[in-house]
Amino acid sequence: MTRKHLLLTLIFLFTIAGCAPKEQAGQMDYEETKKMVVDILKTDDGKKAIEEIMNQDPLKQSLVMDQKTVSDTIEKTLTSEKGAEFWKKTFEDPKFAESFAKSLQTEHEKVIKDLMKDPDYQKMLIQVFQNPDMEKQMTTAVQGQEFRKHLQTVITETLSSPLYKNKMEETLLKAAKEMESAQGQGGGGGEQSSEQQGGGGGQQSGP
Numbered sequence: 001m002t003r004k005h006l007l008l009t010l011i012f013l014f015t016i017a018g019c020a021p022k023e024q025a026g027q028m029d030y031e032e033t034k035k036m037v038v039d040i041l042k043t044d045d046g047k048k049a050i051e052e053i054m055n056q057d058p059l060k061q062s063l064v065m066d067q068k069t070v071s072d073t074i075e076k077t078l079t080s081e082k083g084a085e086f087w088k089k090t091f092e093d094p095k096f097a098e099s100f101a102k103s104l105q106t107e108h109e110k111v112i113k114d115l116m117k118d119p120d121y122q123k124m125l126i127q128v129f130q131n132p133d134m135e136k137q138m139t140t141a142v143q144g145q146e147f148r149k150h151l152q153t154v155i156t157e158t159l160s161s162p163l164y165k166n167k168m169e170e171t172l173l174k175a176a177k178e179m180e181s182a183q184g185q186g187g188g189g190g191e192q193s194s195e196q197q198g199g200g201g202g203q204q205s206g207p
Contacts, residue, residue: 040046077083091097115121141147158164
């Protein structure tokens with residue numbers, strides 16, 4: 001079956017399903033027609049036919065124009081009172097809020113990193129932290145029980161992290177080697193000074 005014949009078949013099936021009289025409803029049920037169309041679209045010829053349709057210039061232009069209409073409609077819906085109420089109720093669900101936050105985490109991190117490099121943002125951030133009210137709020141938050149509990153959890157998780165343990169082990173080994181090297185150099189210098197003092201004393205007692 002060619003792709004053109006396939007498209008004609010799909011159009012024919014939709015036409016029959018929509019225009020068939022009531023007495024023929026049993027012969028061509030809507031669900032059966034839908035299943036048949038879906039099965040056809042799952043075939044390679046069906047996929048190629050849809051791809052050809054989507055690649056046609058008139059359809060592309062129509063989609064671009066419709067995209068602006070869809071964007072405007074979504075914007076109006078989201079900024080309306082009903083839209084605001086819908087999102088408010090939606091974000092009250094902890095699971096949805098968590099999933100939404102995780103989905104935007106990477107983008108948020110990128111935005112924050114870019115902002116931290118911006119001199120204007122740095123200046124504004126410094127002004128915010130230097131504000132007396134902000135300092136008071138930060139002090140209250142740091143002294144709060146919830147913050148201490150959260151900090152304790154973060155420290156425990158950090159100390160339990162294999163990456164942190166490996167880093168700490170490397171740091172300790174490096175410090176130990178530096179101490180051994182410093183002690184070795186100090187011991188060698190002490191021995192040399194003792195020998196010099198002993199030799200000098202012998203020379204003085206000789207005459």
